[in-house]
Amino acid sequence: xxxxxxxxxxxxxxxVANDDVDLTVEKGEIHCLLGENGAGxxxxxxxxxxLLRPDSGEIRLDGEPVRFANPGEAVRRGIGxxxxxxxxxxxxxxxxxIVLGFEPTRALGWFNRKKANADIVRLSQEFGLDVSPDxxxxxxxxxxQQRVEILKALYRxxxxxxxxxxxxxxxxxxxxxxxxxxxxxxxSGRSILFITHKLKEVLAVADRITVMRLGRVVGTxxxxxxxxxxxxxxxxxxxxxxxxxxxxASPRATVLELRGLVVExxxxxxxVDGVDLDVHAGExxxxxxxxxxxxxxxxxxxxxxxxIAAGTVxxxxxxxxxxxxxxxxxAGIAHVPEDRxxxxxVLALSVADNLVLDIYDLAPFARHGSRDLATVKSxxxxxxxxxxxxxxxxxxxxxxxxxGNQQKVILARELSRxxxxxxxxxxxxxxxxxxxxxxxxxIVAERDKGVAVLIISSELDEVLALGxxxxxxxxxxxxxxxxPSTGREQIGLMMAGVLDESAALAAGAAEGADPxxxxxxxxxxxxx
Amino acid sequence: xxTEAPTGEAAPQASSIGSEQPPSGDAxxxxxxxxxxxxxxxxLSEANxxxxxxxxxxxxxxxxxxxxxxxxxxxxxxxxxIGSRPGAAFSTSWRTIAAAYSAMFEGSLFAPSAISHAVSTxxxxxxxxxxxxxxxxxxxxxxxxxxxxxxxxxxxxFNIGAQGQLIAGALGALFVGFEVHAPIGVHLPLVILGGxxxxxxxxxxxxxxxxxxxxHEVITTIMLNYxxxxxxxxxxxxxxxxxxxQANAISRTMPSTxxxxxxxxxxxxxxxxxxxxxxxxxxxxxxxxxxTAGFSFRVIGLNPSAGRTAGMDVRRITILVLTLxxxxxxxxxxxxxxxxxFFLSTGYGGNIxxxxxxxxxxxxxxxxxxxxxxxxxxxxxTGGRYMQAYTGVDLDLTTVIQAIIVFFVATPALVREVxxxxxxxxxxxxxxxxxxxx
Numbered sequence: 001x002x003x004x005x006x007x008x009x010x011x012x013x014x015x016v017a018n019d020d021v022d023l024t025v026e027k028g029e030i031h032c033l034l035g036e037n038g039a040g041x042x043x044x045x046x047x048x049x050x051l052l053r054p055d056s057g058e059i060r061l062d063g064e065p066v067r068f069a070n071p072g073e074a075v076r077r078g079i080g081x082x083x084x085x086x087x088x089x090x091x092x093x094x095x096x097x098i099v100l101g102f103e104p105t106r107a108l109g110w111f112n113r114k115k116a117n118a119d120i121v122r123l124s125q126e127f128g129l130d131v132s133p134d135x136x137x138x139x140x141x142x143x144x145q146q147r148v149e150i151l152k153a154l155y156r157x158x159x160x161x162x163x164x165x166x167x168x169x170x171x172x173x174x175x176x177x178x179x180x181x182x183x184x185x186x187x188s189g190r191s192i193l194f195i196t197h198k199l200k201e202v203l204a205v206a207d208r209i210t211v212m213r214l215g216r217v218v219g220t221x222x223x224x225x226x227x228x229x230x231x232x233x234x235x236x237x238x239x240x241x242x243x244x245x246x247x248x249a250s251p252r253a254t255v256l257e258l259r260g261l262v263v264e265x266x267x268x269x270x271x272v273d274g275v276d277l278d279v280h281a282g283e284x285x286x287x288x289x290x291x292x293x294x295x296x297x298x299x300x301x302x303x304x305x306x307x308i309a310a311g312t313v314x315x316x317x318x319x320x321x322x323x324x325x326x327x328x329x330x331a332g333i334a335h336v337p338e339d340r341x342x343x344x345x346v347l348a349l350s351v352a353d354n355l356v357l358d359i360y361d362l363a364p365f366a367r368h369g370s371r372d373l374a375t376v377k378s379x380x381x382x383x384x385x386x387x388x389x390x391x392x393x394x395x396x397x398x399x400x401x402x403x404g405n406q407q408k409v410i411l412a413r414e415l416s417r418x419x420x421x422x423x424x425x426x427x428x429x430x431x432x433x434x435x436x437x438x439x440x441x442x443i444v445a446e447r448d449k450g451v452a453v454l455i456i457s458s459e460l461d462e463v464l465a466l467g468x469x470x471x472x473x474x475x476x477x478x479x480x481x482x483x484p485s486t487g488r489e490q491i492g493l494m495m496a497g498v499l500d501e502s503a504a505l506a507a508g509a510a511e512g513a514d515p516x517x518x519x520x521x522x523x524x525x526x527x528x
Numbered sequence: 529x530x531t532e533a534p535t536g537e538a539a540p541q542a543s544s545i546g547s548e549q550p551p552s553g554d555a556x557x558x559x560x561x562x563x564x565x566x567x568x569x570x571x572l573s574e575a576n577x578x579x580x581x582x583x584x585x586x587x588x589x590x591x592x593x594x595x596x597x598x599x600x601x602x603x604x605x606x607x608x609x610i611g612s613r614p615g616a617a618f619s620t621s622w623r624t625i626a627a628a629y630s631a632m633f634e635g636s637l638f639a640p641s642a643i644s645h646a647v648s649t650x651x652x653x654x655x656x657x658x659x660x661x662x663x664x665x666x667x668x669x670x671x672x673x674x675x676x677x678x679x680x681x682x683x684x685x686f687n688i689g690a691q692g693q694l695i696a697g698a699l700g701a702l703f704v705g706f707e708v709h710a711p712i713g714v715h716l717p718l719v720i721l722g723g724x725x726x727x728x729x730x731x732x733x734x735x736x737x738x739x740x741x742x743x744h745e746v747i748t749t750i751m752l753n754y755x756x757x758x759x760x761x762x763x764x765x766x767x768x769x770x771x772x773x774q775a776n777a778i779s780r781t782m783p784s785t786x787x788x789x790x791x792x793x794x795x796x797x798x799x800x801x802x803x804x805x806x807x808x809x810x811x812x813x814x815x816x817x818x819x820t821a822g823f824s825f826r827v828i829g830l831n832p833s834a835g836r837t838a839g840m841d842v843r844r845i846t847i848l849v850l851t852l853x854x855x856x857x858x859x860x861x862x863x864x865x866x867x868x869x870f871f872l873s874t875g876y877g878g879n880i881x882x883x884x885x886x887x888x889x890x891x892x893x894x895x896x897x898x899x900x901x902x903x904x905x906x907x908x909x910t911g912g913r914y915m916q917a918y919t920g921v922d923l924d925l926t927t928v929i930q931a932i933i934v935f936f937v938a939t940p941a942l943v944r945e946v947x948x949x950x951x952x953x954x955x956x957x958x959x960x961x962x963x964x965x966x
Contacts, residue, residue: 326839343837358838361820
């Protein structure tokens with residue numbers, strides 16, 4: 001199906017979210033929509049999907065002008081959307097999720113499970129989307145859940161598929177599998193609109209690329225004529241350093257020392273399973289791994305937010321194994337939490353209050369239990385300038401800031417007290433290229449000041465760019481330590497748990513390693 | 529959060545568009561002007577809350593008027609004969625409503641005729657000021673308990689147990705009242721502390737249960753209401769609480785040194801309890817806005833996980849909040865006991881503990897809002913009684929009006945819809961019912 005968006009304009013009050021946007025997706029094309037957060041991509045997709053009504057402009061499907069009052073109408077016209085956060089019922093089976101709302105029925109409205117399963121098997125074979133219709137969704141890995149989402153759209157006969165940041169939850173291998181599916185969908189004549197901010201992926205999979213900035217289309221190009229650097233500067237509007245500039249690390253004394261650390265999750269499962277790690281002053285250790293392999297719990301345990309089942313955490317030789325979050329903060333741990341909006345900020349409070357969230361009761365911000373709001377305010381003024389936080393005023397709720405500026409608020413707060421360890425989980429998740437650059441610079445600057453830095457990231461690019469040493473985590477254990485010159489492919493395999501350090505060494509040295517690793521690869525991609 | 533909601537997308541763009549402008553656009557003067565403008569906008573949105581509240585009261589009075597009309601036989605009768613005497617139907621309706629509402633006004637604030645009589649003759653001031661004194665007396669426990677409930681609500685703790693804590697506070701005050709013998713200057717402060725302590729204990733229990741076991745405070749505080757109600761009934765038939773020589777379930781009477789003195793002569797019942805309530809209200813306003821503990825309460829109320837990550841002890845704060853909330857409800861029990869009632873009987877406290885919840889919602893969980901809300905509620909209650917006595921309109925009508933006011937205040941969107949107001953964008957702090965059942 002061919003999609004044309006002509007002169008779409010959408011304003012919210014004084015703000016122009018989409019300004020005269022033109023976009024054409026040909027039949028059978030994979031079209032990438034690239035832009036920073038706040039560039040207007042989501043607004044445009046919401047207009048297309050019937051969630052918002054444009055102020056002016058026209059949507060045409062196969063040349064025919066259409067108007068959608070709600071997503072239901074868009075679905076009926078063959079538009080399917082796979083959201084970044086899956087819209088699945090976790091306790092339902094794959095089949096139930098896929099047919100939900102469009103269930104095949106027998107007489108008297110009984111659910112015809114047999115037909116549903118058969119339909120799904122047929123669809124999944126047609127496009128190489130391997131799923132089992134009777135599996136319960138919550139038991140499935142994210143990559144498979146995403147396949148279910150795609151099948152859901154195909155079951156509703158989507159001829160234009162919108163994929164919103166689909167790769168953010170996938171391993172490199174799963175991403176490649178997704179790209180293969182996208183190509184087979186395109187070959188079958190379906191059009192794909194792929195929204196992302198990851199430049200490598202755009203170049204790998206797109207037929208054409210449209211870049212948006214500040215609500216406008218900056219330009220349309222193809223992977224053949226553009227490179228990463230060019231795309232990045234189109235997105236940001238200035239030239240961007242894609243490589244983090246840093247001198248070699250000069251590690252000094254051990255700051256953080258983990259020995260035999262065991263941590264359980266909320267259900268009492270061992271998610272960190274006997275981990276040893278040293279982080280030295282003046283070095284960045286980056287932990288790579290697919291989400292959900294224990295990294296979150298590991299970070300929480302170090303920050304005192306989660307009790308330790310066994311083992312020790314030491315900071316500068318001091319035992320913090322049973323420390324409270326406050327103890328950890330006072331001991332000199334700066335923590336940039338993974339979910340900044342839930343754990344890092346109080347969105348309804350002002351920027352100024354958020355900047356003192358963990359030191360609000362200490363001098364000079366308080367005396368004898370009474371807050372000194374003037375100092376809080378002047379502190380905020382300084383931090384806004386120092387960290388280049390774009391806010392109209394320090395008194396506005398932090399919720400009104402963009403993701404990048406919110407993250408800068410957290411960094412500004414955590415880095416403005418004396419610290420020994422900087423613990424940052426997914427420090428640039430969801431941030432735009434410009435903010436990523438800034439956050440990375442700040443992290444490297446802390447390292448150069450002699451702070452020990454521990455980064456946890458599921459973005460391989462970030463791990464490779466920042467880490468002086470890299471640890472790969474899989475199912476609660478470190479499957480390997482390596483340096484950043486290690487190949488992406490090999491780290492990817494370790495992230496999928498199909499290759500541990502010893503195997504990696506063996507693969508380098510021994511003969512016959514190739515067939516072995518390819519076998520494990522295919523096994524890993526089916527049961528990650 | 530890469531899938532930005534439309535409003536979420538709005539903010540980053542505004543800031544990045546700003547950054548595109550040449551540096552000259554950020555002249556200090558202009559920035560100051562911008563900051564002032566932002567502040568003005570915020571004031572307006574606060575004013576919007578005020579406007580919504582006023583309109584809610586107005587709507588409730590209008591609906592109340594309609595209820596008066598359809599429940600008064602004389603009015604219905606005159607409308608039945610509208611064909612023959614159309615003027616009579618309207619004039620009867622008008623007279624009925626005017627009589628009811630002016631009775632409510634005179635019963636809760638003052639009667640203009642009584643005031644002018646007092647001014648011209650110099651006598652009768654007591655009579656003229658009795659209605660407003662009664663309103664202040666009714667407002668006193670509402671302010672105290674309502675402030676306690678509001679502090680809980682704004683910390684995300686739903687203390688539904690003000691009734692039980694009030695009884696516990698009254699018991700504490702009573703105990704100190706008859707067990708301690710001292711001159712009034714010593715005795716009365718101890719009685720006040722006894723009330724606060726009784727309520728604090730009653731609040732501490734659900735606090736510890738929540739912090740240690742996760743038992744939801746809505747359940748535990750509601751259940752504790754029954755516990756304290758029945759505990760009171762039991763104690764009233766038991767020494768040392770029962771009035772000696774009495775077979776009825778009635779407590780001993782507070783000695784004169786344990787009684788809150790009247791403020792304006794012996795006839796007007798308004799007493800020192802009102803000053804305690806005003807002090808608590810002002811103290812709570814300072815506490816929530818300026819104290820470090822109040823800040824941590826607010827953070828925990830808005831986002832407990834961020835508070836925990838920032839090193840705040842959520843369990844400790846939960847216990848503290850419920851204890852404090854209970855202490856204030858206990859003060860309310862002390863104020864009614866030592867201010868107006870002087871002894872306890874079964875079912876003590878009436879509906880104050882539940883009205884306190886309503887008042888907290890009406891005041892949007894802010895101490896000064898609670899103060900105003902309590903005065904309004906008290907006026908409706910005293911005025912309603914007077915209205916029932918003098919015009920025969922049922923007291924239940926005031927309950928209906930109270931309910932409608934709260935209904936409208938709790939649904940600002942509805943008021944905006946009815947009065948075609950523009951949404952000024954209330955902040956996320958305005959969500960009144962956040963955390964229910966959580």
